[in-house]
Amino acid sequence: MDRLRIAHLRLLIPFVVVAWRAALPIGDNSFLWHVRAGTLQLETGEVLRADPFSFTALAEAWRTQSWLLELGYGWLENLTGGIGWVPLMKFVFMAVTLLLLGLVVHQVGGRRSLVTFAGLMLLIWQGTPFGVARPALFGFLLLAAVVAVTHMRPRPLWLLPVLFWLWASIHGMFAVGLGYLLLDGLRRKSRRQLIAVVFSGLATALTAHGLGVWWIVLQFLRNRGALELISEWQPPDFSNPFLVPLLLVILAVITAAALGRIAPRDLWLILPFATFGLLAERNVWPAVIVLAPFAIRAAGAIPAAERKARSEAYLINWGIAAALVAVGVIGLVQPVELNEQRFPERAAVAALEPGPLFNGSAVGGYLIYADWPEVAVFIDDRAELYGEEGFRTFHDTKSGVNVEGTFATWGIDQVLVSSDWPIVGYLELLGWEYRYRDDYFVVMGEV
Numbered sequence: 001m002d003r004l005r006i007a008h009l010r011l012l013i014p015f016v017v018v019a020w021r022a023a024l025p026i027g028d029n030s031f032l033w034h035v036r037a038g039t040l041q042l043e044t045g046e047v048l049r050a051d052p053f054s055f056t057a058l059a060e061a062w063r064t065q066s067w068l069l070e071l072g073y074g075w076l077e078n079l080t081g082g083i084g085w086v087p088l089m090k091f092v093f094m095a096v097t098l099l100l101l102g103l104v105v106h107q108v109g110g111r112r113s114l115v116t117f118a119g120l121m122l123l124i125w126q127g128t129p130f131g132v133a134r135p136a137l138f139g140f141l142l143l144a145a146v147v148a149v150t151h152m153r154p155r156p157l158w159l160l161p162v163l164f165w166l167w168a169s170i171h172g173m174f175a176v177g178l179g180y181l182l183l184d185g186l187r188r189k190s191r192r193q194l195i196a197v198v199f200s201g202l203a204t205a206l207t208a209h210g211l212g213v214w215w216i217v218l219q220f221l222r223n224r225g226a227l228e229l230i231s232e233w234q235p236p237d238f239s240n241p242f243l244v245p246l247l248l249v250i251l252a253v254i255t256a257a258a259l260g261r262i263a264p265r266d267l268w269l270i271l272p273f274a275t276f277g278l279l280a281e282r283n284v285w286p287a288v289i290v291l292a293p294f295a296i297r298a299a300g301a302i303p304a305a306e307r308k309a310r311s312e313a314y315l316i317n318w319g320i321a322a323a324l325v326a327v328g329v330i331g332l333v334q335p336v337e338l339n340e341q342r343f344p345e346r347a348a349v350a351a352l353e354p355g356p357l358f359n360g361s362a363v364g365g366y367l368i369y370a371d372w373p374e375v376a377v378f379i380d381d382r383a384e385l386y387g388e389e390g391f392r393t394f395h396d397t398k399s400g401v402n403v404e405g406t407f408a409t410w411g412i413d414q415v416l417v418s419s420d421w422p423i424v425g426y427l428e429l430l431g432w433e434y435r436y437r438d439d440y441f442v443v444m445g446e447v
Contacts, residue, residue: 003314007113011102012324014120015095019328021131022090026083027339029362029381031133032369035083037064038074047208051385053368055356055376056410062385063209065216066135068169084336086133091332093137098123100144101292104151108293115299123292126245130285139171143289146177150184150193151293157196161203168204168213173286175217176276178204180269180290187268216384225388229395230361230381232282246277246284252295261297270294338366344441348416349375351436351443358397358407358415358423363441367416378410400426413446 026032033053041047047067051057064070076085098120105119130140142163149159160181167174178201185193205211227233236243253270256262262270269290277287343366357378359367364380379386379394386394397406400422407413414435417423419442427444436443 003317006317006320009317009320009324010113010117011120012321012328013117014098014102014124016324016328016331017124017128018094018098018131019091020331021128022087022094023331023334025337025339026086026133027342027362028132028134029342029365031086031365032343033365033380034066034070034135035073035077036369036372037066038070038072039077040074041067041071042074042078051382053372053377054364054379054385056378056390057385058376060385062382063212063216065172065209065213066170067208068166069135069138069171082336086336087332087334090131090133090137093141094127094131097141097144097289098127100141100148101289104148104293105296107151109296109299112299115296118299119292119296122245122248123288125242126249126288127285129242135171136173139167139173140285140289142167142170143173143177143180143286146181147289147293150181155193157192160196161199164200165203165206169207172213172217172220174204174213176286180273183268183272187265189265219384223383223387226383226386226391227280229388229391230383233280236278236281236284243281243284246288249288249291249295250274250277252298253291256294256298259298262294266294341440342366344416345438346370348436348438348441348443352414352416353445355414356410356412358412358417360398360417360421361394363416378412398423403427404430415442415444417442417444 036053037048040052041064048064049061050059051062052059076089077083101123102116102120105123106116109115109119127140131137145163146160149156149163164174164177167177178197181193181200182197185197204213207213209216236246238244238247253262253274273287273290276283277291342362344363349367349371352375354374356376359378361379361381364377367375367377368380379390383391393406397403398417398421403423403426415423415427415432419437419440424442424444431447432444433447434442435445
Protein backbone atom coordinates (compact mmCIF):
# COMPACT_ATOMS: atom_id res chain seq x y z
CA MET A 1 0.00 0.00 0.00
CA ASP A 2 1.31 3.47 -0.90
CA ARG A 3 2.16 5.82 1.87
CA LEU A 4 0.01 8.90 2.39
CA ARG A 5 0.89 11.46 -0.28
CA ILE A 6 -0.23 14.99 -1.08
CA ALA A 7 -2.02 13.56 -4.13
CA HIS A 8 -4.18 11.52 -1.76
CA LEU A 9 -4.95 14.49 0.47
CA ARG A 10 -6.57 16.36 -2.40
CA LEU A 11 -9.35 13.79 -2.32
CA LEU A 12 -10.33 14.84 1.21
CA ILE A 13 -11.10 18.42 0.18
CA PRO A 14 -14.52 17.70 -1.42
CA PHE A 15 -15.62 15.91 1.74
CA VAL A 16 -14.62 18.92 3.86
CA VAL A 17 -16.84 21.02 1.58
CA VAL A 18 -19.65 18.51 2.14
CA ALA A 19 -19.26 18.84 5.92
CA TRP A 20 -19.62 22.63 5.79
CA ARG A 21 -22.52 22.42 3.34
CA ALA A 22 -24.30 20.05 5.71
CA ALA A 23 -24.04 22.60 8.53
CA LEU A 24 -25.77 25.45 6.68
CA PRO A 25 -29.09 26.66 8.17
CA ILE A 26 -32.08 24.56 7.18
CA GLY A 27 -34.11 26.31 4.50
CA ASP A 28 -35.81 23.47 2.67
CA ASN A 29 -39.54 23.78 1.97
CA SER A 30 -40.55 20.25 2.83
CA PHE A 31 -38.10 18.68 5.27
CA LEU A 32 -39.86 19.92 8.40
CA TRP A 33 -43.29 18.56 7.50
CA HIS A 34 -41.67 15.22 6.69
CA VAL A 35 -40.45 15.07 10.30
CA ARG A 36 -43.96 15.66 11.62
CA ALA A 37 -45.37 13.10 9.19
CA GLY A 38 -42.89 10.64 10.67
CA THR A 39 -43.90 11.23 14.29
CA LEU A 40 -47.58 11.03 13.34
CA GLN A 41 -47.09 7.68 11.57
CA LEU A 42 -45.20 6.34 14.57
CA GLU A 43 -48.10 7.38 16.82
CA THR A 44 -50.84 5.91 14.63
CA GLY A 45 -48.93 2.84 13.44
CA GLU A 46 -49.88 3.31 9.80
CA VAL A 47 -48.69 5.22 6.76
CA LEU A 48 -50.52 8.40 5.76
CA ARG A 49 -53.09 8.00 2.99
CA ALA A 50 -55.01 11.26 3.49
CA ASP A 51 -53.95 14.81 4.27
CA PRO A 52 -54.00 15.65 8.00
CA PHE A 53 -52.15 18.98 7.89
CA SER A 54 -54.09 21.58 5.87
CA PHE A 55 -57.57 23.07 6.06
CA THR A 56 -57.80 23.48 2.28
CA ALA A 57 -57.29 19.78 1.45
CA LEU A 58 -58.04 18.15 4.79
CA ALA A 59 -58.75 14.40 4.57
CA GLU A 60 -58.31 14.36 0.77
CA ALA A 61 -56.65 11.24 -0.63
CA TRP A 62 -52.89 11.67 -0.45
CA ARG A 63 -50.17 9.09 0.07
CA THR A 64 -46.86 10.12 1.58
CA GLN A 65 -44.22 8.72 -0.76
CA SER A 66 -41.43 9.04 1.79
CA TRP A 67 -42.98 7.02 4.61
CA LEU A 68 -39.89 4.92 5.38
CA LEU A 69 -37.48 7.84 5.71
CA GLU A 70 -40.14 9.83 7.57
CA LEU A 71 -40.27 7.06 10.17
CA GLY A 72 -36.53 7.52 10.59
CA TYR A 73 -36.96 11.29 10.89
CA GLY A 74 -39.73 10.82 13.44
CA TRP A 75 -37.72 8.30 15.45
CA LEU A 76 -34.75 10.68 15.62
CA GLU A 77 -37.04 13.57 16.56
CA ASN A 78 -38.55 11.54 19.41
CA LEU A 79 -35.15 10.25 20.50
CA THR A 80 -33.38 13.61 20.58
CA GLY A 81 -36.26 16.01 21.15
CA GLY A 82 -35.26 18.13 18.18
CA ILE A 83 -33.45 18.23 14.85
CA GLY A 84 -29.86 18.46 16.01
CA TRP A 85 -29.10 15.28 14.02
CA VAL A 86 -29.75 16.96 10.67
CA PRO A 87 -26.16 18.08 9.83
CA LEU A 88 -24.72 14.60 10.46
CA MET A 89 -27.50 12.98 8.42
CA LYS A 90 -26.93 15.36 5.51
CA PHE A 91 -23.18 14.81 5.69
CA VAL A 92 -23.51 11.02 5.62
CA PHE A 93 -25.96 11.00 2.69
CA MET A 94 -23.98 13.55 0.67
CA ALA A 95 -20.59 12.00 1.46
CA VAL A 96 -21.70 8.49 0.50
CA THR A 97 -23.19 9.86 -2.74
CA LEU A 98 -19.91 11.61 -3.51
CA LEU A 99 -17.88 8.52 -2.57
CA LEU A 100 -19.89 6.25 -4.87
CA LEU A 101 -19.58 8.68 -7.77
CA GLY A 102 -15.90 9.19 -6.97
CA LEU A 103 -15.25 5.46 -7.27
CA VAL A 104 -16.94 5.41 -10.68
CA VAL A 105 -15.00 8.48 -11.83
CA HIS A 106 -11.75 6.95 -10.54
CA GLN A 107 -12.35 3.76 -12.52
CA VAL A 108 -13.50 5.42 -15.76
CA GLY A 109 -10.79 8.09 -15.53
CA GLY A 110 -7.97 5.59 -15.53
CA ARG A 111 -7.44 5.53 -11.75
CA ARG A 112 -5.51 8.80 -11.84
CA SER A 113 -5.59 10.84 -8.66
CA LEU A 114 -5.70 14.25 -10.35
CA VAL A 115 -8.54 13.23 -12.70
CA THR A 116 -10.50 11.79 -9.76
CA PHE A 117 -9.96 14.98 -7.77
CA ALA A 118 -11.12 17.16 -10.68
CA GLY A 119 -14.20 14.96 -11.11
CA LEU A 120 -15.03 15.12 -7.40
CA MET A 121 -14.68 18.90 -7.32
CA LEU A 122 -17.01 19.24 -10.31
CA LEU A 123 -19.50 16.89 -8.66
CA ILE A 124 -19.48 18.72 -5.34
CA TRP A 125 -19.81 22.04 -7.15
CA GLN A 126 -22.94 20.74 -8.84
CA GLY A 127 -24.27 18.82 -5.85
CA THR A 128 -23.92 21.61 -3.29
CA PRO A 129 -27.30 23.34 -3.85
CA PHE A 130 -29.02 19.94 -3.80
CA GLY A 131 -27.65 19.01 -0.38
CA VAL A 132 -30.96 19.57 1.41
CA ALA A 133 -32.42 17.51 4.23
CA ARG A 134 -35.54 16.40 2.37
CA PRO A 135 -35.98 12.79 1.18
CA ALA A 136 -34.72 13.74 -2.30
CA LEU A 137 -31.24 13.71 -0.75
CA PHE A 138 -31.52 9.96 -0.20
CA GLY A 139 -32.95 9.61 -3.69
CA PHE A 140 -29.76 11.16 -5.10
CA LEU A 141 -27.70 8.70 -3.06
CA LEU A 142 -29.69 5.76 -4.42
CA LEU A 143 -29.33 7.00 -8.00
CA ALA A 144 -25.57 7.18 -7.42
CA ALA A 145 -25.70 3.64 -6.00
CA VAL A 146 -27.54 2.31 -9.06
CA VAL A 147 -25.06 4.06 -11.38
CA ALA A 148 -22.18 2.58 -9.37
CA VAL A 149 -23.66 -0.95 -9.56
CA THR A 150 -23.92 -0.73 -13.34
CA HIS A 151 -20.24 0.32 -13.60
CA MET A 152 -18.82 -2.34 -11.26
CA ARG A 153 -16.84 -5.31 -12.53
CA PRO A 154 -18.45 -7.76 -11.99
CA ARG A 155 -21.84 -6.04 -11.69
CA PRO A 156 -23.83 -7.11 -8.60
CA LEU A 157 -27.20 -6.82 -10.34
CA TRP A 158 -28.85 -8.81 -7.54
CA LEU A 159 -28.58 -5.67 -5.40
CA LEU A 160 -30.86 -3.66 -7.67
CA PRO A 161 -34.29 -4.96 -6.49
CA VAL A 162 -33.24 -4.24 -2.89
CA LEU A 163 -32.18 -0.71 -3.81
CA PHE A 164 -35.41 -0.06 -5.69
CA TRP A 165 -37.60 -1.38 -2.88
CA LEU A 166 -35.83 1.05 -0.58
CA TRP A 167 -36.05 3.85 -3.14
CA ALA A 168 -39.79 3.36 -3.76
CA SER A 169 -40.33 3.65 0.00
CA ILE A 170 -38.51 6.96 0.12
CA HIS A 171 -38.91 9.06 -3.01
CA GLY A 172 -40.76 9.13 -6.33
CA MET A 173 -37.49 9.60 -8.21
CA PHE A 174 -37.25 5.79 -8.26
CA ALA A 175 -39.08 6.01 -11.61
CA VAL A 176 -36.11 7.96 -13.02
CA GLY A 177 -33.79 5.26 -11.68
CA LEU A 178 -35.79 2.54 -13.41
CA GLY A 179 -35.59 4.57 -16.62
CA TYR A 180 -31.82 4.76 -16.24
CA LEU A 181 -31.54 1.03 -15.61
CA LEU A 182 -33.70 0.20 -18.64
CA LEU A 183 -31.81 2.53 -21.00
CA ASP A 184 -28.46 1.30 -19.71
CA GLY A 185 -29.56 -2.30 -20.24
CA LEU A 186 -30.56 -1.51 -23.83
CA ARG A 187 -27.25 0.29 -24.34
CA ARG A 188 -25.32 -2.73 -23.15
CA LYS A 189 -27.69 -5.24 -24.83
CA SER A 190 -27.61 -7.00 -21.47
CA ARG A 191 -30.33 -9.60 -20.97
CA ARG A 192 -29.36 -9.95 -17.30
CA GLN A 193 -29.79 -6.24 -16.69
CA LEU A 194 -33.16 -6.14 -18.45
CA ILE A 195 -34.29 -9.00 -16.19
CA ALA A 196 -33.02 -6.93 -13.24
CA VAL A 197 -35.24 -4.06 -14.46
CA VAL A 198 -38.30 -6.34 -14.29
CA PHE A 199 -37.48 -7.57 -10.78
CA SER A 200 -36.65 -4.05 -9.61
CA GLY A 201 -39.99 -2.80 -10.94
CA LEU A 202 -41.79 -5.61 -9.12
CA ALA A 203 -39.92 -4.74 -5.91
CA THR A 204 -41.35 -1.20 -5.99
CA ALA A 205 -44.85 -2.69 -5.62
CA LEU A 206 -43.90 -4.47 -2.39
CA THR A 207 -43.70 -1.35 -0.22
CA ALA A 208 -46.34 -0.15 2.27
CA HIS A 209 -48.32 1.49 -0.56
CA GLY A 210 -48.15 -1.50 -2.91
CA LEU A 211 -49.03 -0.44 -6.44
CA GLY A 212 -50.01 2.89 -4.90
CA VAL A 213 -46.41 4.05 -5.38
CA TRP A 214 -47.19 4.30 -9.08
CA TRP A 215 -50.41 6.18 -8.29
CA ILE A 216 -48.21 8.71 -6.49
CA VAL A 217 -45.99 9.10 -9.54
CA LEU A 218 -49.02 9.49 -11.82
CA GLN A 219 -50.59 12.07 -9.51
CA PHE A 220 -47.33 13.97 -9.59
CA LEU A 221 -47.20 13.91 -13.39
CA ARG A 222 -50.85 14.97 -13.65
CA ASN A 223 -50.03 18.12 -11.72
CA ARG A 224 -47.44 19.50 -14.11
CA GLY A 225 -49.36 22.76 -14.04
CA ALA A 226 -48.67 23.11 -10.33
CA LEU A 227 -45.00 22.29 -10.83
CA GLU A 228 -44.71 25.11 -13.35
CA LEU A 229 -45.50 27.48 -10.48
CA ILE A 230 -42.68 26.14 -8.29
CA SER A 231 -39.25 27.67 -8.90
CA GLU A 232 -37.23 24.44 -8.73
CA TRP A 233 -39.29 22.99 -11.58
CA GLN A 234 -38.52 25.92 -13.89
CA PRO A 235 -35.88 25.49 -16.64
CA PRO A 236 -32.34 25.93 -15.25
CA ASP A 237 -31.06 29.50 -15.06
CA PHE A 238 -27.42 29.10 -16.01
CA SER A 239 -26.57 32.57 -14.72
CA ASN A 240 -26.60 30.70 -11.38
CA PRO A 241 -22.98 29.49 -11.02
CA PHE A 242 -24.11 26.37 -9.17
CA LEU A 243 -25.92 25.13 -12.29
CA VAL A 244 -23.01 25.71 -14.67
CA PRO A 245 -21.42 22.26 -14.03
CA LEU A 246 -24.19 20.61 -16.06
CA LEU A 247 -23.06 22.62 -19.08
CA LEU A 248 -19.44 21.66 -18.41
CA VAL A 249 -20.41 18.00 -18.17
CA ILE A 250 -22.32 18.18 -21.46
CA LEU A 251 -19.33 19.94 -23.06
CA ALA A 252 -17.01 17.19 -21.74
CA VAL A 253 -19.33 14.52 -23.16
CA ILE A 254 -19.24 16.25 -26.56
CA THR A 255 -15.43 16.41 -26.31
CA ALA A 256 -15.24 12.72 -25.45
CA ALA A 257 -17.46 11.96 -28.46
CA ALA A 258 -15.20 14.04 -30.73
CA LEU A 259 -12.22 12.05 -29.45
CA GLY A 260 -13.96 8.80 -30.29
CA ARG A 261 -14.49 7.80 -26.65
CA ILE A 262 -18.28 7.78 -26.84
CA ALA A 263 -19.90 4.93 -28.76
CA PRO A 264 -23.18 5.44 -30.68
CA ARG A 265 -24.89 3.04 -28.27
CA ASP A 266 -24.00 5.38 -25.37
CA LEU A 267 -26.48 7.87 -26.79
CA TRP A 268 -29.24 5.66 -25.36
CA LEU A 269 -28.36 7.27 -22.00
CA ILE A 270 -26.65 10.51 -22.91
CA LEU A 271 -29.40 12.13 -24.99
CA PRO A 272 -32.35 11.40 -22.64
CA PHE A 273 -30.52 12.48 -19.50
CA ALA A 274 -28.96 15.59 -21.06
CA THR A 275 -32.47 16.61 -22.14
CA PHE A 276 -33.83 15.68 -18.71
CA GLY A 277 -31.29 17.93 -17.01
CA LEU A 278 -32.12 20.89 -19.25
CA LEU A 279 -35.85 20.66 -18.60
CA ALA A 280 -35.92 21.72 -14.95
CA GLU A 281 -33.57 22.95 -12.25
CA ARG A 282 -34.63 20.01 -10.05
CA ASN A 283 -33.31 17.60 -12.70
CA VAL A 284 -29.81 19.06 -12.98
CA TRP A 285 -28.10 17.02 -10.26
CA PRO A 286 -29.61 13.64 -11.26
CA ALA A 287 -28.57 14.33 -14.87
CA VAL A 288 -24.99 15.07 -13.81
CA ILE A 289 -24.89 11.89 -11.68
CA VAL A 290 -25.74 9.84 -14.78
CA LEU A 291 -23.62 11.79 -17.28
CA ALA A 292 -20.44 12.20 -15.18
CA PRO A 293 -18.98 8.76 -16.10
CA PHE A 294 -19.32 9.63 -19.79
CA ALA A 295 -17.91 13.13 -19.30
CA ILE A 296 -14.82 11.83 -17.51
CA ARG A 297 -13.89 9.81 -20.60
CA ALA A 298 -12.65 13.07 -22.11
CA ALA A 299 -9.81 12.96 -19.57
CA GLY A 300 -8.52 9.80 -21.23
CA ALA A 301 -7.01 11.95 -23.96
CA ILE A 302 -4.79 13.72 -21.41
CA PRO A 303 -1.41 11.96 -21.16
CA ALA A 304 -0.71 10.55 -17.73
CA ALA A 305 2.11 12.42 -16.01
CA GLU A 306 5.14 10.40 -15.10
CA ARG A 307 5.45 9.91 -11.38
CA LYS A 308 8.85 11.07 -10.29
CA ALA A 309 10.45 9.52 -7.28
CA ARG A 310 10.83 12.07 -4.57
CA SER A 311 11.02 12.18 -0.84
CA GLU A 312 7.99 13.45 1.08
CA ALA A 313 7.60 14.51 4.66
CA TYR A 314 5.01 11.90 5.63
CA LEU A 315 4.50 13.37 9.10
CA ILE A 316 3.61 16.66 7.46
CA ASN A 317 1.19 14.85 5.17
CA TRP A 318 -0.52 13.20 8.11
CA GLY A 319 -0.65 16.58 9.81
CA ILE A 320 -2.38 18.11 6.79
CA ALA A 321 -4.82 15.18 6.72
CA ALA A 322 -5.62 15.69 10.41
CA ALA A 323 -6.15 19.41 9.78
CA LEU A 324 -8.56 18.73 6.91
CA VAL A 325 -10.53 16.27 9.04
CA ALA A 326 -10.61 18.79 11.90
CA VAL A 327 -11.95 21.50 9.59
CA GLY A 328 -14.70 19.12 8.46
CA VAL A 329 -15.59 18.19 12.05
CA ILE A 330 -15.74 21.86 13.02
CA GLY A 331 -18.25 22.39 10.23
CA LEU A 332 -20.41 19.49 11.40
CA VAL A 333 -20.62 20.65 15.02
CA GLN A 334 -22.04 24.07 14.15
CA PRO A 335 -25.38 24.66 15.93
CA VAL A 336 -28.46 23.73 13.92
CA GLU A 337 -30.35 26.80 12.73
CA LEU A 338 -33.34 27.55 10.54
CA ASN A 339 -32.93 29.98 7.66
CA GLU A 340 -34.44 33.22 8.95
CA GLN A 341 -35.44 34.31 5.45
CA ARG A 342 -37.43 31.10 4.89
CA PHE A 343 -39.02 30.47 8.28
CA PRO A 344 -40.61 32.96 10.70
CA GLU A 345 -39.53 33.72 14.26
CA ARG A 346 -41.59 32.22 17.06
CA ALA A 347 -42.79 35.72 17.91
CA ALA A 348 -44.51 35.86 14.52
CA VAL A 349 -46.34 32.59 15.16
CA ALA A 350 -47.30 33.80 18.63
CA ALA A 351 -49.04 36.79 17.01
CA LEU A 352 -51.47 34.47 15.20
CA GLU A 353 -54.96 33.89 16.56
CA PRO A 354 -56.83 30.58 16.39
CA GLY A 355 -58.44 30.02 13.01
CA PRO A 356 -57.56 29.79 9.31
CA LEU A 357 -54.62 31.79 7.96
CA PHE A 358 -53.01 32.46 4.60
CA ASN A 359 -49.35 31.40 4.36
CA GLY A 360 -46.62 30.49 1.88
CA SER A 361 -45.38 26.99 1.09
CA ALA A 362 -42.16 27.12 3.14
CA VAL A 363 -43.99 28.66 6.10
CA GLY A 364 -46.61 25.92 5.73
CA GLY A 365 -43.97 23.22 6.15
CA TYR A 366 -42.61 24.99 9.21
CA LEU A 367 -46.04 25.41 10.83
CA ILE A 368 -46.84 21.72 10.26
CA TYR A 369 -43.63 20.81 12.08
CA ALA A 370 -43.78 23.32 14.91
CA ASP A 371 -47.48 24.03 15.49
CA TRP A 372 -49.70 21.29 14.08
CA PRO A 373 -52.38 20.30 15.10
CA GLU A 374 -53.06 23.66 16.76
CA VAL A 375 -52.42 25.37 13.41
CA ALA A 376 -53.63 24.02 10.06
CA VAL A 377 -52.05 25.48 6.93
CA PHE A 378 -53.40 27.02 3.74
CA ILE A 379 -50.68 25.41 1.62
CA ASP A 380 -47.24 23.81 1.73
CA ASP A 381 -45.11 22.35 -1.08
CA ARG A 382 -47.09 19.15 -1.83
CA ALA A 383 -47.90 19.82 -5.48
CA GLU A 384 -49.50 16.40 -5.89
CA LEU A 385 -52.03 17.25 -3.17
CA TYR A 386 -53.02 20.84 -3.97
CA GLY A 387 -52.73 20.54 -7.73
CA GLU A 388 -52.57 23.32 -10.26
CA GLU A 389 -55.76 24.94 -8.97
CA GLY A 390 -54.46 25.15 -5.42
CA PHE A 391 -51.09 26.57 -6.43
CA ARG A 392 -52.69 28.97 -8.92
CA THR A 393 -54.99 30.27 -6.19
CA PHE A 394 -52.02 30.67 -3.87
CA HIS A 395 -49.93 32.59 -6.42
CA ASP A 396 -52.85 34.83 -7.41
CA THR A 397 -53.63 35.60 -3.78
CA LYS A 398 -50.03 36.38 -2.78
CA SER A 399 -49.95 38.73 -5.79
CA GLY A 400 -53.08 40.58 -4.62
CA VAL A 401 -55.50 38.95 -7.10
CA ASN A 402 -58.99 37.98 -5.85
CA VAL A 403 -57.81 38.20 -2.26
CA GLU A 404 -61.24 38.93 -0.81
CA GLY A 405 -62.86 36.09 -2.75
CA THR A 406 -60.28 33.53 -1.60
CA PHE A 407 -60.43 34.72 2.00
CA ALA A 408 -64.23 34.61 2.00
CA THR A 409 -64.20 31.03 0.63
CA TRP A 410 -61.98 29.78 3.45
CA GLY A 411 -62.94 32.18 6.24
CA ILE A 412 -59.43 33.63 6.42
CA ASP A 413 -58.90 36.74 8.53
CA GLN A 414 -55.14 36.66 9.14
CA VAL A 415 -51.93 36.12 7.17
CA LEU A 416 -48.34 35.13 7.89
CA VAL A 417 -46.46 36.05 4.71
CA SER A 418 -43.17 37.40 3.40
CA SER A 419 -42.93 41.14 3.92
CA ASP A 420 -42.20 41.87 0.24
CA TRP A 421 -45.28 40.11 -1.20
CA PRO A 422 -47.80 42.36 -3.02
CA ILE A 423 -50.61 41.09 -0.80
CA VAL A 424 -49.13 43.06 2.10
CA GLY A 425 -49.73 46.40 0.39
CA TYR A 426 -53.17 45.27 -0.73
CA LEU A 427 -54.21 44.37 2.80
CA GLU A 428 -52.89 47.71 4.02
CA LEU A 429 -55.27 49.42 1.60
CA LEU A 430 -58.10 47.30 3.02
CA GLY A 431 -57.23 48.57 6.48
CA TRP A 432 -55.78 45.36 7.92
CA GLU A 433 -53.50 45.86 10.91
CA TYR A 434 -49.99 44.59 11.58
CA ARG A 435 -49.73 42.21 14.50
CA TYR A 436 -46.06 41.43 13.88
CA ARG A 437 -43.35 42.70 11.54
CA ASP A 438 -39.65 42.02 10.99
CA ASP A 439 -37.24 42.20 8.05
CA TYR A 440 -38.67 39.07 6.39
CA PHE A 441 -42.19 38.34 7.63
CA VAL A 442 -45.38 40.08 8.67
CA VAL A 443 -48.48 38.92 10.48
CA MET A 444 -51.59 40.92 9.57
CA GLY A 445 -55.17 40.59 10.72
CA GLU A 446 -58.51 41.96 9.72
CA VAL A 447 -59.66 44.76 12.00
